[in-house]
Amino acid sequence: MISVDNLGVEFSGHTLFSEVSITINPNDKIALMGKNGAGKSTMMKIIAGVQNPTKGHVRFPKDAIIAYLPQHLLTEDNTTVFDEASKAFSHIFEMRAEMDHLNKQLETRTDYESDDYMKLIERVSDLGETFYALEEVNYDAEVEKALKGLGFKQNDFNRQTNAFSGGWRMRIELAKILLKKPDLILLDEPTNHIDIESVIWLEDFLINKANAVVVISHDRAFIDNITNRTIEVTMGRIYDYKANYSHYLQLREDRRAHQIKAYEEQQKFIADNQAFIDRFKGTYSKTNQVNSRERMLEKLQIIEIDDVDTSALKLRFPKSQRSGDYPVTVKDVSKSYDKHVVFKEANMSISRGEKVCFVGRNGEGKSTMLKAILGEIDVQGTCALGHNVQVGYFAQNQAALLDENLTIFQTVDEVAQGDVRKQIKNILGRFMFKGDAIDKKVSVLSGGEKTRLAMVKLLLEPVNLLILDEPTNHLDLKSKDVLKEALLDFDGTLILVSHDRDFLQGLSKKVFEFKDQRVIEHFETIDAFLERNRLESIKAMDL
Template sequence: MISVDNIAVEFSGDTLFSDVSFVINETDKIALMGKNGAGKSTMMKIIAGVQKATRGNIRYPKEAVIAYLPQHLLTEDNCTVFEEASKAFGIIFDMQNEMNRLNKELETRTDYESDEYMKLIQKVSDLGEKYYALEEINYEAEVEKALAGLGFKREDFHRQTSEFSGGWRMRIELTKILLQKPDLILLDEPTNHVDIESVIWLEDFLLNKAKAVVVISHDKTFIDNITNRTIEVTMGRIYDYKANYSHYLQLREDRRSHQIKAFQEQQRFIADNQAFIDRFKGTYSKTNQVTSRERMIEKLEIIEIDEIDNSSLRLRFPTAVRSGDYPVTVNALTKTYGEHVVFKDANMSISRGEKVSFVGRNGEGKSTMIKAIMGEIDFEGECQLGHNIKVGYFAQNQASLLDQTLTVFQTVDEVAHGDVRTQMKNILGRFMFGGEDIEKKVSVLSGGEKTRLAMVKLLLEPVNLLILDEPTNHLDLKSKDVLKEALLDFDGTLILVSHDRDFLQGLSQKVFEFKDKRVIEHFESIDAFLERNRIQSLKEIDLKN
């Protein structure tokens, strides 16, 4: 059991949260929720011990092992994937080295009757007992199993970590965490760069093998599947619900309704007493009553209503020219990098107005196909865009293409036309650009902020073919809802790559699966495909275990 006792965090006189207390039990699976800036990541860092609170304490059992996966990683690049993952068993290697050192010392000493020699023997005995109990673990097999579960191929094991993207390095860190079998796992946005099959594997692990878990995530399906408790950080305090995320939303709405009712009753009470004070102030016979009511109002603790986004913004893509019947046609397309074949003889025909999803494990060629469609890479075969095509393209590196000299507002203002211009601040607010943020230069924004800004800009441009490659990685739940509503209303052609199952559901009627160097067309909705894929993946997990 881990106890958070009266934690407070203050920055330059501003209070992020104060007197926060809760307990993490041995098998709790907790979703840490709240709007951006509420303090979720700060709370997690304090529990992990990488940041200190202004006041308060975190109490742990003496032998507790706590593992933390931050949202942004700082990794070293001086070993292979397998070597880096094996660091999870550092305690075994340290014990081996210590036992070797102690045994060598015993070999060289001759004071067999001394107390120091007896103590050394006892130390070797105690350490050996611990070591041989741990040695039953076949760590090499465990490392291989975990790496494979998170999407690594056997040929990847001995490649340098420096050869992998940030998303893949995050998986290496996640592998190390899972192998440590900690008492508490802290995960800050663990699914941002993980494909659907790996997310399913991670869910199974957290549910069936992990002990306590605290997770921050904008993936609704993921947190609904793994959590049984939700802690909401809001307005400097927390609310603790014994419920998963979807149920928590209902309970939170009930709580807010009660708050509104209590607030209204309190305001009526204050108004009635203030009316009495105003009427009889200066009346000698009522002096004591007036003074008593004034003091009562002064001491009254005003009921606060939780912050909530009441805006009903529904964003639609501007109308674009009508495209030809087949916006994208691919014939016998093959892409190789040296001897490595990404996919071979791929064929696809996407009709006007169709919404399709590209799915498959990372590295199977989804983004490569998009780059081929956009004409960004060379390939064998044919890939053509249809007549009158106006492409809106959101790539994973889209943030780098923004004009660094413009402000946030200028960036979107230059592409906005018509009535939407009157809603610019509301639109930016829904994508977490509020207040003074809109006057910031693009050059000072974080990577996540730039990504969100690039998405807002795209939403305001008239296009008839929309290609989105992992568009939700830096969007909160409300921003994702705005984007999803816009995509559902979009009357053009959509190609979507995403690992976010909740976001994908209902968005496409056809699926192109990238698997084993092939592109397989499935004439079914993404919902049907995901359910079939989930069942198949879980069967594979059972076989591996």
């Protein structure tokens, strides 16, 4: 059991949260929720021991193992993928090496009666008791299962880790964490850089194999599936619900309704008493009563209503010209890099107004196919855009294409047309750019902020073919809802690559699966596709 006692954090006189106390039990699966800036990541860092609170403390058993996966990794290394993942067992390997070293000393030393020799025997005995009590494990096999479960292939195992992108390096860290079998796993946005199959595998592991888990995530399906408790950080305090995310939303609405009722009753009480004070102030016979009521009102603690975004902003893509009947045609397309075949003899025909999604493990060719369709890379075969196609493309590196000399507001204002220009501030606010932030230069924004801004810009451009490659990685739940509503209303053609199942739900009725150098067409929704493949995928990747 891990206890968080009276935590408080202040920055430059501003209280982020105070007097926070929670207990994390051995099998709790907790979603840490709240608006951006509420203090979720700060609280997780404090529990992980990488940041100190202003006051309060975290208590846990002496032998407890706490593993933390932050949003952004800054590590640099030059070992292989397999060796790096194997570091999860380094304490066991070190224990075994020390035992071997000490046993060799016992074989060669002859000072059997000395205190040093007795201490040596005691150390070997203690180590042996701990080591031989460990469950017998084939560590290499465990590492292999974890890496494959998270999307690595056998031929990746001996590649240097510095040859991989940040997303893949994040997976290596995640594999190390899972292999340690910690008492508490802390995950800050763990699904941002992994594909659907790996998310499903991770879910299964956390549900069936992990001990306590605390997760911050904007992936609604993921947190709904794995959690049995939701802790909301809001307005400097917390609310603790024994419920998953969807149930928590219902309970939060009930809580807010009670707050509003209590607030209204309190305001009426204040008004009645203030009216009495105003009426009888200066009346000698009522002096004591007036003074008493004034003191009571001064001491009264005003009921606060939780800050909930109830705005109903709805975006629609601007009208564009009608495209031809088949905006995208792919015929017998193959792509290789040196000896590596990405896919071969792929065929697809996407009709006007059709919404399709590309799924498959990272590296199977989804983004490559998008680039082929757009003519950004050379391929064998034919990729053709249809008549009068106007493309809107959101790539994973879209942020790099923004003009860094413009402000956030200027970036959006230059593409907005018509009445939507009156809503620019509201639109930016829904995507987490509020107040004076809209006057910041693009050059000072973080990678995530630039990605969100690029998405806003795309939402306001008139297009009839939208190609989106992982558009939700840096969006919160509200922002994703705004984008999804806009896509549902979009009357053009949509090609979508995403690992977010809740976001994909209802958006497409056709799935193109990228697997084993092939592109397979499925005439079904993403839910039906995943349900059909789920048990087979989990069984194949079982840890």
